[in-house]
Amino acid sequence: MYSIDWPAVFRSKKHAGTANPTLEDTRSSVSPVVWSLGFTSLLTDISSEMVNSILPMYLVLHLRMSPLAFGAVDGIYQGFAALLRLVAGFAGDYGQRHKAVATFGYALSAACRIGLLAAGNTWSAITAVVALDRTGKGIRTAPRDAMISLATPKTMLARAFGVHRALDAAGATLGPLCAFLILLWLPHAFDVVFVLSFSVALVGVGVIALFVHSPAAPEAPASPPTFTIRTAIDVFHGTAFRRLVIAAGFLSVATMSDAFVFLAIQQRLGFDAEVFPLLFVGVSLMNFVASAPAGRLADRVGRLHVFIAGHTLLLAVYALLLSPIAGAALAIASVALLGAYYGATDGVLAAIASAMLPAERCGTGLALLATVTNMGRLVASLIFGVLWSWMSLGAATAFFAAALACAIVAAVMTFRDAAMHA
Numbered sequence: 001m002y003s004i005d006w007p008a009v010f011r012s013k014k015h016a017g018t019a020n021p022t023l024e025d026t027r028s029s030v031s032p033v034v035w036s037l038g039f040t041s042l043l044t045d046i047s048s049e050m051v052n053s054i055l056p057m058y059l060v061l062h063l064r065m066s067p068l069a070f071g072a073v074d075g076i077y078q079g080f081a082a083l084l085r086l087v088a089g090f091a092g093d094y095g096q097r098h099k100a101v102a103t104f105g106y107a108l109s110a111a112c113r114i115g116l117l118a119a120g121n122t123w124s125a126i127t128a129v130v131a132l133d134r135t136g137k138g139i140r141t142a143p144r145d146a147m148i149s150l151a152t153p154k155t156m157l158a159r160a161f162g163v164h165r166a167l168d169a170a171g172a173t174l175g176p177l178c179a180f181l182i183l184l185w186l187p188h189a190f191d192v193v194f195v196l197s198f199s200v201a202l203v204g205v206g207v208i209a210l211f212v213h214s215p216a217a218p219e220a221p222a223s224p225p226t227f228t229i230r231t232a233i234d235v236f237h238g239t240a241f242r243r244l245v246i247a248a249g250f251l252s253v254a255t256m257s258d259a260f261v262f263l264a265i266q267q268r269l270g271f272d273a274e275v276f277p278l279l280f281v282g283v284s285l286m287n288f289v290a291s292a293p294a295g296r297l298a299d300r301v302g303r304l305h306v307f308i309a310g311h312t313l314l315l316a317v318y319a320l321l322l323s324p325i326a327g328a329a330l331a332i333a334s335v336a337l338l339g340a341y342y343g344a345t346d347g348v349l350a351a352i353a354s355a356m357l358p359a360e361r362c363g364t365g366l367a368l369l370a371t372v373t374n375m376g377r378l379v380a381s382l383i384f385g386v387l388w389s390w391m392s393l394g395a396a397t398a399f400f401a402a403a404l405a406c407a408i409v410a411a412v413m414t415f416r417d418a419a420m421h422a
Contacts, residue, residue: 031151034160036212037144038167043204044106045168048133049175049284050197051116053277054183054190055130055259098143098150098363099214105140106208109133110201116194138374142367147214149354149362157354158303161347162295169291169342172284176277183277241356241365245372247411248349251311252376254403256318256384256396258283261338264321264393265331279335286339287346294344295351303352304415310344311408313337318401322394349373 112133119125145161152160179193186192262279298306317337320330350366357365380400387396 029156030160030163031148033151033213034148034164035167036207037148038164040106040204040208040212041144041164041168042171043200043207044109045171045284046175046178047113047197047201047204048109049172049280050179050193050200051113053176053179053280054193055126098147099208099212102140102143102147103205103208105136105138105143106201106205107136108139109136110198110205112136113194113198113201117191138370141370142363145350145354145366146363147212148350149357149366150359152354154355156299157351158295158298158306158348159292160295161351161354162292162298162343165291165295165343165347166288169284169288169339173281173288176280176284180275180277180281241353243414244352244356245369247414248369249372249376250407250410251404252373253380254400254407255314255377255380256400257377257381258338260381260384260388260396261317261321261334264397265334267393268321268326268330279331282332282335283339283342286336287342288339290340290343291347295347298344298348298351303348303355306344307348307352308408308411310341310348311404311411313341313344315401315404315408317341318397318404321397322401 112129115129115132116126119129148160148164149157175197178196182189182193182196258280262276265279266276294306294310314337317334320334320337323330325333349369353366353369354362384396384400387399
């Protein structure tokens with residue numbers, strides 16, 4: 001076991017120059033709501049990543065699914081039920097029921113772990129279960145992030161999201177590691193992975209149900225709103241938020257799935273399938289290390305700057321995959337850069353959006369942003385699968401590298417006349 005000096009990592013700005021900040025300083029700088037939601041996400045990600053880390057290996061290397069078919073499955077994983085995010089985000093805003101909506105989403109995803117046992121070796125059934133699991137994620141994400149936003153001063157949003165994402169990434173680190181150890185000791189014991197995953201997910205549902213308290217909410221309007229497409233689009237009217245959604249959407253379409261990155265590394269190095277989950281462990285570990293410092297840096301120097309810098313790290317990953325570098329150096333560098341990319345973008349993007357949105361529409365706005373980016377990732381997975389099947393893995397990677405470079409330039413130009421330091 002090892003310990004993490006949380007006070008040193010997450011200390012508040014007013015203690016940034018001191019050598020020994022206290023645990024009380026850390027807790028006072030980040031709301032208990034954020035910590036509770038962080039531990040909920042930690043447990044949920046242990047559960048989900050135990051399964052997610054073995055799916056590419058299971059489907060492509062074990063069931064011999066074609067790259068095109070896997071691209072469809074991974075696209076569903078990335079983008080299925082993205083439109084449900086809008087409904088879930090509005091449902092959380094309506095009557096400020098963020099906790100109830102998020103808890104339902106966590107419970108739905110937990111139930112899917114048992115569904116994987118029933119799916120067996122049939123990839124179409126697995127796809128259906130994955131789609132239902134993504135429905136649960138689509139339901140819970142926006143209300144959860146809205147609770148973080150409502151519980152945090154705007155000047156500390158990136159730090160709060162960084163703390164949450166760090167705990168989330170810690171779970172994503174432990175999940176694949178658990179799957180690796182199980183399959184190392186019990187080869188092909190996928191049912192054991194699914195049962196343990198379900199058990200951990202239930203504990204996560206218990207944490208949010210019993211220990212997460214909804215933050216203070218704006219006073220409800222006299223006439224409760226009715227959900228319509230126009231309601232969701234209303235949050236798009238703000239010029240800065242609209243620019244953010246468009247830029248993030250273009251960047252997501254140019255982002256190849258982690259699973260394809262890992263499959264590309266496996267193709268280059270030819271390591272055994274049982275090692276595959278360790279790639280997820282490495283990315284999540286680096287994400288865990290980078291998320292909180294990136295959040296603190298973003299609050300100080302500008303969140304958009306850190307967000308764009310994170311995507312340049314992703315571009316470096318693509319460059320490595322196209323380079324002649326081989327061996328352990330390729331795997332270690334790619335995994336480290338990919339994890340740092342997540343640390344610099346995921347929570348920071350949520351913080352940028354939260355600072356722009358009114359409190360009473362925070363859930364809806366975050367849901368709209370997540371819908372656009374997840375639909376972009378769905379399109380990206382389908383495109384990559386087609387290019388790999390029709391051309392080659394190298395050609396598909398080169399295409400996405402060029403697309404991402406263009407998307408980064410477009411994002412910078414989108415904000416060049418705006419002081420986007422929110």
